[in-house]
Amino acid sequence: MQTDVLIVGQGICGTLLSWWLHKEGKSFMVIDDGAENSSSKIAAGIINPVTGRRYVRTWMAEELSGFAQTTYTELGQYLDAVLLYGRNIIDFFPSPQMRNAFIERISENDTFLRAYPDQNRFNEFFHYDFGCGEIGPAYSVSLQILLSLWQKKLAAMQALHEEKFRIEELQVKEDGVQYGNISAQKIVFCEGILATDNPWFSLLPFSAIKGEALVIECEDLPVDHVFKRGIMLAPLPQKNTFWVGSNYQWEFEDGKPSEQFFTATTNALNRWLKKPYKVIEHKAAVRPATVERRPFVGFHPVFQNVGILNGMGTKGTSLAPFFAHQLAQHIVYNYPLAPEADVKRFSRMLSGRYE
Ligand SMILES: Cc1cc2nc3c(=O)[nH]c(=O)nc-3n(C[C@H](O)[C@H](O)[C@H](O)COP(=O)(O)OP(=O)(O)OC[C@H]3O[C@@H](n4cnc5c(N)ncnc54)[C@H](O)[C@@H]3O)c2cc1C
The missing domain is CATH 3.50.50.60 (FAD/NAD(P)-binding domain)
Incomplete structure (x- = not known):
């Protein structure tokens, strides 16, 4: 042919x-x-316009995000499915230093970051001592x-x-x-x-970067945002399920899920989440990154x-x-x-x- x-x-x-x-x-x-x-x-399929501990804008953030939004919307219409969800990221600051870094970037007029007005809105669901900020526009895509x-x-x-x-x-x-x-x-x-x-x-x-994720079941968590406190917690299309991850491993023996990630992530979730949850999957893959x-x-x-x-x-x-x-x-x-x-x-x- x-x-x-x-x-x-x-x-x-x-x-x-x-x-x-x-x-x-x-x-x-x-x-x-x-x-x-x-x-x-x-992957979680998150489109996040900033990166790292200093909230630096990612390369071509505005152009790529707008283009991705149009593409997934059009492709979703063609496939008769919702693929793209507008979900800003609620960043729970793990320390006063991180909160200060966030505020500093806002004062530099970074349009992707803003103070979140209702600081107590998530009290029912999460432990957070140092407040939260909002990153957006951000999206999650059902890859x-x-x-x-x-x-x-x-x-x-x-x-x-x-x-x-x-x-x-x-x-x-x-x-x-x-x-x-x-x-x-x-x-x-x-x-x-x-x-x-x-x-x-x-x-x-190439630079191979292994990453792992859990899928958890948790009732009553809000699904209008992606949540972040070191790790990300992102709603998945199936009701009450959430993606939780990830880590970045440049050195690894194999591409399989590891006990170490499982323990570290469930410990972090236990400290962060106020609601009971159940792990239903643990996955791993190697990202095709470049030097x-x-x-x-x-x-x-x-x-x-x-x-x-x-x-x-x-x-x-x-x-x-x-x-x-x-x-x-x-x-x-x-x-x-x-x-x-x-x-x-x-x-x-x-x-x-x-x-
Ligand atoms: C834990 C984790 C979380 C992530 N979260 C995000 C995120 O939130 N947002 C984001 O933007 N990115 C995220 N990423 C990164 C993202 O997943 C990658 O950038 C992207 O998926 C790479 O896509 P790809 O098509 O290049 O490769 P792949 O997804 O690896 O696809 C390659 C395909 O080729 C097939 N293939 C390879 N060789 C052969 C062969 N010889 N014959 C037949 N088939 C073959 C494979 O089976 C596979 O289907 C994450 C990655 C990981 C691991």
């Missing part, structure tokens, strides 16, 4: 790239092995629902192979690629952290039909809509890619072994 673009991986990157190609009327085939521990299936509904759409469009992609069977030619009986003009790898084994792109400066915290988007400098959309790190929910769109526009109209994201910034590194 003949197709325009072969896409390997249906995490948030492969999903959104195929969505934008679909909108452009391009043909594509997605190959995904359905692994349960992919980053997109474990699991999106992935599963898009997978069904792809299957209905006969644009999905549910199997492991075997890289050794790929033939890269001058005018395209051949994989089994699939001939495509281009291939784009959206493999998440498994790209570190990809012969074309493994030299890119310089910018994504990898575009085509190999030597093999011009072999591309990548990856390196979303801790921010896949906000980065992937924008950069999947940019890559689709590049494929269809040859529009340029943002230089900070274009994988061509590593041309020397990637072409070295072929010179």
Whole structure:
């Protein structure tokens, strides 16, 4: 069979790239092995415009957040599902120093941060001694629902192979690629952290960051916000269930849930929550992050039909809509890619072994 673009991986990157190609009327085939521990299936799907202990604005925060909001709303309408929830983050300050850092950022006119007027509103649910502030606009996206509904759409469009992609069977030619009986003009790898084994792109400066999360059941907690006190607590679409996490591990033995995280997180919840809760799941995945915290988007400098959309790190929910769109526009109209994201910034590194 003949197709325009072969896409390997249906995490948030492969999903959104195929969505934008679909909108452009391009043909594509997605190959995904359905692994349960992919980053997109474990993530909370939170779009948070600030980061770190000093509440610094994330890269391109305004542009990415607006673009993501439009994309998930439109895609939700297409899939007949609510994917995006406007949920500002209530940040319970763990110390007077953190409260001061927050107030300092407000005094610098950061429009993403504001004092929360009703300081006692959450007394019934949480212990908090140093007050709270509000971060927004922020969103949570139901990534699991999106992935599963898009997978069904792809299957209905006969644009999905549910199997492991075997890289050794790929033939890269001058005018395209051949994989089994699939001939495509281009291939784009959206493999998440498994790209570190990809012969074309493994030299890119990936940084693997493991993260874990619990899913808890807890009655009566408000669902209009995401809550934060060191860890995040975010409402999930199923009634009375919440996502709780995460941590950032640069060194780890395997990608599995750990006893250590479970103990630390349940201890933190016991100190924070006033309501009884039950842990119903414990999950872990490895985030495909990059050393310089910018994504990898575009085509190999030597093999011009072999591309990548990856390196979303801790921010896949906000980065992937924008950069999947940019890559689709590049494929269809040859529009340029943002230089900070274009994988061509590593041309020397990637072409070295072929010179
Ligand atoms: C605990 C945790 C919490 C997070 N929370 C957030 C959050 O709140 N907000 C946010 O923006 N980001 C969050 N992230 C980060 C986010 O999950 C990632 O940035 C994003 O999901 C990466 O998506 P991806 O499509 O690149 O990779 P993945 O989600 O890993 O998808 C890759 C896909 O490719 C498939 N695949 C790979 N190799 C093959 C092969 N050879 N054959 C067939 N299929 C293959 C895999 O099975 C998978 O389906 C979190 C991550 C973790 C771990």
